Amino acid sequence: MFRKIHLPGRFALLFSFIVWFLVVSQLLRVCFFIWQYDEVSWNIINLLRTLLTGLLFDIGAVTYICVPALLYYVLLPNRWIGSWVDKALVWFFTSLTIFILVFTFFAELTFWDEFKTRFNFIAVDYLIYTHEVVANINQSYPLPFLIGGVLIITAGILFLFYKRRAFTKTFTQTATLVQRAVLFFTAVLIAVLYTTFITNNSAEWSPNRYNSEISKNGVYSFFAAFRNNQMKYDEFYTSIDKNKAFTIVKDKLVGAESKFTGGGFSIHRNVTDSLPSSEKKNVVFILVESLSGSFMREFGNQQNITPFLDSLAQKSVFFENLYATGTRTVRGMEAVTLCIPPTPGQSIVKRPENANLYTVNSVFKSKGYDSNFFYGGDGYFDNMNAYFGGNGFNIYDRGRGSVLSDKIKTTRNNIDDSEVTFENAWGICDEDIFNKMLKVADQQYQDKLPFFNFVMTTSNHRPFSYPPEKIDVPSGTSREGAVKYTDFALRELFKKAKTKPWYKNTVFVIIADHCASSAGKDEIDVANYHIPAFIVNLPESDNQKISRQCSQIDLFPTLFSLMHWNYESDFFGKNVLGRAFEERSLMGTYRKLVLMKQEKVMILSDQKKQAFYTWNKKDNSLKPLPIEKNFLDETISWYQTADYLFTNKLLK
Structure with a gap:
């Protein structure tokens, strides 16, 4: 009755990345729930709403992250797919993005330990004053082991993608102009909808502050704070x-x-x-x-x-x-x-x-x-x-x-x-x-x-x-x-x-x-x-x-x-x-x-x-x-x- 939906193999790596990001983001959310087990609301409706609201913001975050990559995949001509330039760029930027995100997930844990909140304007300030912050991290945590651990995890994720043939499909299969256009404009539409209608404050649905904070996505919260660091009272x-x-x-x-x-x-x-x-x-x-x-x-x-x-x-x-x-x-x-x-x-x-x-x-x-x-x-x-x-x-x-x-x-x-x-x-x-x-x-x-x-x-x-x-x-x-x-x-x-x-x-x-x-x-x-x-x-x-x-x-x-x-x-x-x-x-x-x-x-x-x-x-x-x-x-x-x-x- 239903026709099987075919996802172009050229985008296999991108789809694998999206699934990985969504799964890890929810696992991080579960970690925060367990962390604050005696203060969050475990009511089944509140629990489900926290996870589903979180998924909503995870989708928004991963969409923003993926738009630049999707633009590259859409614009690169089919005849260049699988070339050494294509492979070098895809491997490098995929590795770099995963490394940054794994580090970010770890940073969210330390930020929560200190402030009991997702990234906010404090994290924005920390980005500005990198000397003090990097020195503080280095003196507070075993930074060489942390970076080493992030590198190992990044390598493990890349190996998983490789074993699932995500890289192989990305470098050997092409996509039609229609497929490229549909995926790109869908992503742009989602990004526009989030930018226009969904604010980070929308996650604050619960009278229990912990449920609301756990509903957020750290990456999304960071950029929301970056945009709203100054607020006019009357507005x-x-x-x-x-x-x-x-x-x-x-x-x-x-x-x-x-x-x-x-x-x-x-x-x-x-x-x-x-x-x-x-x-x-x-x-x-x-x-x-x-x-x-x-x-x-x-x-x-x-x-x-x-x-x-x-x-x-x-x-x-x-x-x-x-x-x-x-x-x-x-x-x-x-x-x-x-x-x-x-x-x-x-x-x-x-x-x-x-x-x-x-x-x-x-x-x-x-x-x-x-x-x-x-x-x-x-x-x-x-x-x-x-x-x-x-x-x-x-x-x-x-x-x-x-x-x-x-x-x-x-x-x-x-x-x-x-x-x-x-x-x-x-x-x-x-x-x-x-x-x-x-x-x-x-x-x-x-x-x-x-x-x-x-x-x-x-x-x-x-x-x-x-x-x-x-x-x-x-x-x-x-x-x-x-x-x-x-x-x-x-x-x-x-x-x-x-x-x-x-x-x-x-x-x-x-x-x-x-x-x-x-x-x-x-x-x-x-x-x-x-x-x-x-x-x-x-x-x-x-x-x-x-x-x-x-x-x-x-x-x-x-x-x-x-x-x-x-x-x-x-x-x-x-x-x-x-x-x-x-x-x-x-x-x-x-x-x-x-x-x-x-x-x-x-x-x-x-x-x-x-x-x-x-x-x-x-x-x-x-x-x-x-x-x-x-x-x-x-x-x-x-x-x-x-x-x-x-x-x-x-x-x-």
């Missing part, structure tokens, strides 16, 4: 009237100490203190890599990996209920320097037009401070040097060169080899960067300059390596070891700083950039945004534990209040200790924007979606709630106004 998110949005935000920022000086679409205000400011105190600010609150005994950890920080919590202004704005270092930098909610897409640190903004350094500069940014790696990474240099900081890093660019009028100082005792892929160890800061601070003191020194640490980062014999956990073995070394390095910093003549007049501020992990089964894993923060060496009378729920963006406004400073502000953050402070935290990913007030959580998503939950702190779960209109409007207002001010260059 992707629910908006309200701008006047209403600014009215709501101003109402949240108003207080007895604040007087707005700008009308309309502005939050510019003067902040005054009823008490006279103290002598200009030096400020050493330390942004600690991946310091989750859950690492501290203060928050229930029993591993004793932060003994110094736990002791510091008892003799500082310690924030017990503070949440990071994001999941990456540049988000933490954005939050503490601009005191702004996380706008969608890339962090402002990485965007164009991010120089000469009104940052916390603008406040320090207005009071005559000398400001420096210290980073143990090459500050080219994540655009850090351009951002900090463009906003008034002198740079100390391991990069080469004395200046950043003609447009950025600041000094870039190289950290010399003689100042380094240990270095890995991400930079010098925490002790070394602290020692460099101490050396510069000594000079600032001699020059009678009040200083604001901003230090970014690197040791608590994969490959988790640090100088040997400093702590009782071998270097390079675990995250816990890296955390304990960072704690040790901070203890050594304070031990040395206390011998300095400038110590008694110096405030130390310590906070995490983000947590060590951020992904869970829900849209937002709230517990994985909880971070510690300390303000140290103020008068003992100021020491206290702050239990109010707050955000990274509130840290510097609180510090300025404790120092009784009067200053101008374009900040969304507020003094947590003020009477008018309303508890809340603002957090997100590059696509999800969140307002949390106590246990209520509103999440804005692209495609103009929103969801409302109650958060159970005990089991870190989210339970859906009916949308509250006022809560939704407030959430929209924080993010819509922040995006508007930056986009329209009103934070300059």
Whole structure:
């Protein structure tokens, strides 16, 4: 009854490749299911939908991959089929493509281990900063064995294709013009349909985030993130009237100490203190890599990996209920320097037009401070040097060169080899960067300059390596070891700083950039945004534990209040200790924007979606709630106004 469909032998290798890709992609999906077996939904309908949705995206990915090869097969005249040129090109590019894809499948496993997600904008960034990433991979994994394994697997796949006569058919059989045209235009049509109608977000069908992520295809997700690294708020998110949005935000920022000086679409205000400011105190600010609150005994950890920080919590202004704005270092930098909610897409640190903004350094500069940014790696990474240099900081890093660019009028100082005792892929160890800061601070003191020194640490980062014999956990073995070394390095910093003549007049501020992990089964894993923060060496009378729920963006406004400073502000953050402070935290990913007030959580998503939950702190779960209109409007207002001010260059 049915006529047998004949597939041209010229395309046998291409068809074998497609089948191989689809099978391996589903096997990888099954691996992720088993990996997260206790958190995914194993409901038979959800399981089948995950696999079938995944197959849909696998077909799209393999179509894009195959279009260039198909174009070659279609255009090559029949008389050249099987020539040495044809064989060389087909063997080379087939081998290269399979090698890259096998490596990619392995990379997906390591990426999932680190981020519990398919490739996203982080992977795109990693493609840009190849030096750090390749060095990190080399130090974290046995790269020669990995590459060797990929080569062996690639050879095995090619041998399988060879044994199934895919190469033989490809080099000995021809295809008619009609067959070529039908296959080519079918592939182009599929590619156009995926490009036009099927977005990567379509895979996010499940309330269980793991099921949605497993539904995706890593290659497809990578290129989707590459295309959508920057997102305009009004195009992707629910908006309200701008006047209403600014009215709501101003109402949240108003207080007895604040007087707005700008009308309309502005939050510019003067902040005054009823008490006279103290002598200009030096400020050493330390942004600690991946310091989750859950690492501290203060928050229930029993591993004793932060003994110094736990002791510091008892003799500082310690924030017990503070949440990071994001999941990456540049988000933490954005939050503490601009005191702004996380706008969608890339962090402002990485965007164009991010120089000469009104940052916390603008406040320090207005009071005559000398400001420096210290980073143990090459500050080219994540655009850090351009951002900090463009906003008034002198740079100390391991990069080469004395200046950043003609447009950025600041000094870039190289950290010399003689100042380094240990270095890995991400930079010098925490002790070394602290020692460099101490050396510069000594000079600032001699020059009678009040200083604001901003230090970014690197040791608590994969490959988790640090100088040997400093702590009782071998270097390079675990995250816990890296955390304990960072704690040790901070203890050594304070031990040395206390011998300095400038110590008694110096405030130390310590906070995490983000947590060590951020992904869970829900849209937002709230517990994985909880971070510690300390303000140290103020008068003992100021020491206290702050239990109010707050955000990274509130840290510097609180510090300025404790120092009784009067200053101008374009900040969304507020003094947590003020009477008018309303508890809340603002957090997100590059696509999800969140307002949390106590246990209520509103999440804005692209495609103009929103969801409302109650958060159970005990089991870190989210339970859906009916949308509250006022809560939704407030959430929209924080993010819509922040995006508007930056986009329209009103934070300059």
